[in-house]
Amino acid sequence: xxxxxxxxxxxxxxxxxxxxxxxxxxxxxxxxxxxxxxxxxxxxxxxxxxxxxxxxxxxxxxxxxxxxxxxxxxxxxxxxxxxxxxxxxxxxxxxxxxxxxxxxxxxxxxxxxxxxxxxxxxxxxxxxxxxxxxxxxxxxxxxxxxxxxxxxxxxxxxxxxxxxxxxxxxxxxxxxxxxxxxxxxxxxxxxxxxxxxxxxxxxxxxxxxxxxxxxxxxxxxxxxxxxxxxxxxxxxxxxxxxxxxxxxxxxxxxxxxxxxxxxxxxxxxxxxxxxxxxxxxxxxxxxxxxxxxxxxxxxxxx
Amino acid sequence: xxxxxxxxxxxxxxxxxxxxxxxxxxxxxxxxxxxxxxxxxxxxxxxxxxxxxxxxxxxxxxxxxxxxxxxxxxxxxxxxxxxxxxxxxxxxxxxxxxxxxxxxxxxxxxxxxxxxxxxxxxxxxxxxxxxxxxxxxxxxxxxxxxxxxxxxxxxxxxxxxxxxxxxxxxxxxxxxxxxxxxxxxxxxxxxxxxxxxxxxxxxxxxxxxxxxxxxxxxxxxxxxxxxxxxxxxxxxxxxxxxxxxxxxxxxxxxxxxxxxxxxxxxxxxxxxxxxxxxxxxxxxxxxxxxxxxxxxxxxxxx
Numbered sequence: 011x012x013x014x015x016x017x018x019x020x021x022x023x024x025x026x027x028x029x030x031x032x033x034x035x036x037x038x039x040x041x042x043x044x045x046x047x048x049x050x051x052x053x054x055x056x057x058x059x060x061x062x063x064x065x066x067x068x069x070x071x072x073x074x075x076x077x078x079x080x081x082x083x084x085x086x087x088x089x090x091x092x093x094x095x096x097x098x099x100x101x102x103x104x105x106x107x108x109x110x111x112x113x114x115x116x117x118x119x120x121x122x123x124x125x126x127x128x129x130x131x132x133x134x135x136x137x138x139x140x141x142x143x144x145x146x147x148x149x150x151x152x153x154x155x156x157x158x159x160x161x162x163x164x165x166x167x168x169x170x171x172x173x174x175x176x177x178x179x180x181x182x183x184x185x186x187x188x189x190x191x192x193x194x195x196x197x198x199x200x201x202x203x204x205x206x207x208x209x210x211x212x213x214x215x216x217x218x219x220x221x222x223x224x225x226x227x228x229x230x231x232x233x234x235x236x237x238x239x240x241x242x243x244x245x246x247x248x249x250x251x252x253x254x255x256x257x258x259x260x261x262x263x264x265x266x267x268x269x270x271x272x273x274x275x276x277x278x279x280x281x282x283x284x285x286x287x288x289x290x291x292x293x294x295x296x297x298x299x300x301x302x303x304x305x306x307x308x309x310x311x312x
Numbered sequence: 313x314x315x316x317x318x319x320x321x322x323x324x325x326x327x328x329x330x331x332x333x334x335x336x337x338x339x340x341x342x343x344x345x346x347x348x349x350x351x352x353x354x355x356x357x358x359x360x361x362x363x364x365x366x367x368x369x370x371x372x373x374x375x376x377x378x379x380x381x382x383x384x385x386x387x388x389x390x391x392x393x394x395x396x397x398x399x400x401x402x403x404x405x406x407x408x409x410x411x412x413x414x415x416x417x418x419x420x421x422x423x424x425x426x427x428x429x430x431x432x433x434x435x436x437x438x439x440x441x442x443x444x445x446x447x448x449x450x451x452x453x454x455x456x457x458x459x460x461x462x463x464x465x466x467x468x469x470x471x472x473x474x475x476x477x478x479x480x481x482x483x484x485x486x487x488x489x490x491x492x493x494x495x496x497x498x499x500x501x502x503x504x505x506x507x508x509x510x511x512x513x514x515x516x517x518x519x520x521x522x523x524x525x526x527x528x529x530x531x532x533x534x535x536x537x538x539x540x541x542x543x544x545x546x547x548x549x550x551x552x553x554x555x556x557x558x559x560x561x562x563x564x565x566x567x568x569x570x571x572x573x574x575x576x577x578x579x580x581x582x583x584x585x586x587x588x589x590x591x592x593x594x595x596x597x598x599x600x601x602x603x604x605x606x607x608x609x610x611x612x613x614x
Contacts, residue, residue, distance in 0.1 A: 091533075121529075121533055122529075123533050123534060126512075126516070127516070127518075127526075128526055128529040128530045128533055128534045129525070129526070129529045130528070130529045130532060130533065158491075158525065161518075173518040173522050174522060174525045174529070175518065175519070175521045175522050175525070176490065176491075176492065176521050176522075176524055176525045177521055179490045179491065180485075180486070180490070180521055180524075182489070183482075183485040183486060183489040183490050184482070184485060186489070187484070187485040187488070187489045188478065188481045188482070188485050189460075189478075189481065190478065210428075214428070214429070215556070215559055215560040216429075216463075216475040216477065216556050216557065216560045216561070217477070217520070217552060217553070217555070217556030217557075217560070218519070218520050218521070218552070218556075219477045219478050219479055219482055219520070219549070219552065219553060219556070220475050220476060220477050220478075220556070222478055222482075223431070223460065223476045223477070223478045224429075224430055224431070226432070227423075227424075227430040227431045227432045227476070228430045230432060231393075231423055231425050231430055231432065232425060232430045247521070250519060250520070250521065251519070251521060253519070254517070254518050254519030254520075254521070254522070255518065255519075257517055258517040258518045258519070259518070
């Protein structure tokens with residue numbers, strides 16, 4: 011059995027593949043492209059994948075593990091979404107062979123279906139397991155920021171509950187499709203003061219939909235510059251996300267494992283620390299690699 | 313002095329004019345069009361206004377009072393936004409003569425500028441004063457639903473505080489520009505069950521940005537039909553608005569004067585009563601008329 015594997019995070023708008031040494035967890039090579047799901051038709055998936063990572067596969071000897079929206083109905087082939095609580099072993103037991111490519115496996119997602127909470131996840135479960143493995147933890151709360159941020163609680167090496175917060179997507183919708191976002195259409199450059207004002211406004215007792223409107227009223231009457239409005243809106247949304255989750259998933263335990271990109275992690279760290287929450291940071295690519303390595307060790311066919 | 317007046321509510325996307333008997337408050341005639349501010353250039357305002365209501369004006373003998381965004385920098389002529397607290401008399405003392413049309417007056421708006429709250433209003437202050445006048449009240453909390461909903465607290469015949477909630481605009485942005493809104497792009501027909509589910513989801517401890525995402529997860533895994541998604545999202549947003557304001561402006565006093573259209577009032581009544589808030593309803597057009605009549609009585613030039 012090869013002591014290498016190929017880890018692929020394939021989402022709606024991008025493709026990232028890593029050749030990994032299973033023993034050290036080290037990334038030996040990587041390739042990225044913007045060929046997300048939405049730019050491919052179903053029968054193109056195996057060909058595109060082979061074209062990107064064929065040189066690493068050694069004719070199928072090196073296994074490929076794929077996580078993310080690639081396992082959705084709009085992806086390569088649908089993998090189940092298992093109901094929580096689930097462990098990395100449960101995920102390994104339910105991988106789906108990717109049609110048209112030998113020794114390639116699509117990882118299942120997770121879901122919550124309760125009367126008062128329905129939720130779905132694909133890809134972040136791998137990152138959450140990977141992040142805790144990297145930190146040597148078997149329990150914790152992970153914040154995985156993004157278009158649809160995920161907050162996941164893990165206990166006893168199982169992911170027991172999670173919730174999705176559509177922060178990134180709402181930022182885009184507000185910035186490009188509402189009146190308060192108008193001055194921010196052009197540029198997305200970070201403004202530290204605007205962002206800090208937004209974080210503070212997120213605490214407003216009139217709620218998120220009021221705080222966003224202050225992007226307009228402060229621009230008119232309180233000196234918030236046009237170049238600050240985008241960061242203000244971002245601060246309101248990230249601040250509101252953290253505020254709600256502090257009550258919901260954190261139960262005031264006051265610590266979170268932050269699993270994001272180098273661009274989002276600093277913003278979330280600022281928002282979390284402002285609420286008195288202790289942060290341990292893990293890069294999201296490293297978390298994906300560690301999670302898929304951990305899954306592969308539990309995969310009997312691997 | 314004529315015992316009639318012409319009341320005009322002129323907003324970003326529509327124009328509504330009413331010929332009113334000042335003594336009875338009765339509406340004698342009305343005209344509506346979709347010639348909002350954004351469809352006119354500055355020098356077209358007096359001509360458009362004269363074309364619509366010239367027959368009622370009797371050569372300028374009957375005064376015209378205009379409220380709404382017509383008094384903004386993008387409107388006919390900018391009227392001030394006075395800082396709260398303010399009475400109807402304060403508004404009357406600060407009307408601005410509309411350039412190019414004799415005996416026509418633009419009503420000022422209101423603003424709040426505090427360190428922790430900055431807000432603006434144009435038009436709803438008139439409706440709030442009018443609604444309380446129609447009910448014979450000198451104090452109360454008004455909810456004025458719309459693209460940018462306003463919640464206003466009045467005491468001793470003065471509007472003392474208010475906040476804006478961008479519910480209607482966010483509904484549009486989520487429905488047309490996010491993934492959860494995708495099944496709702498086509499139709500806006502009301503679905504009672506979807507709306508009720510949305511109101512309940514608005515209470516979710518993970519907050520508004522999670523509750524909106526349940527529009528997607530419930531569509532995937534909990535039987536929420538494509539035709540129900542729009543009403544679900546509407547229920548989440550209106551529910552979240554009411555929930556936040558119950559804490560903020562209402563101080564649990566448990567009663568609100570609802571000043572909206574015949575299409576929005578029933579939805580807000582349902583959301584308010586669900587939270588145990590008592591509702592008195594006033595049609596928003598009637599509130600505009602009553603408010604402008606009350607202002608005209610206080611206007612020395614009128």
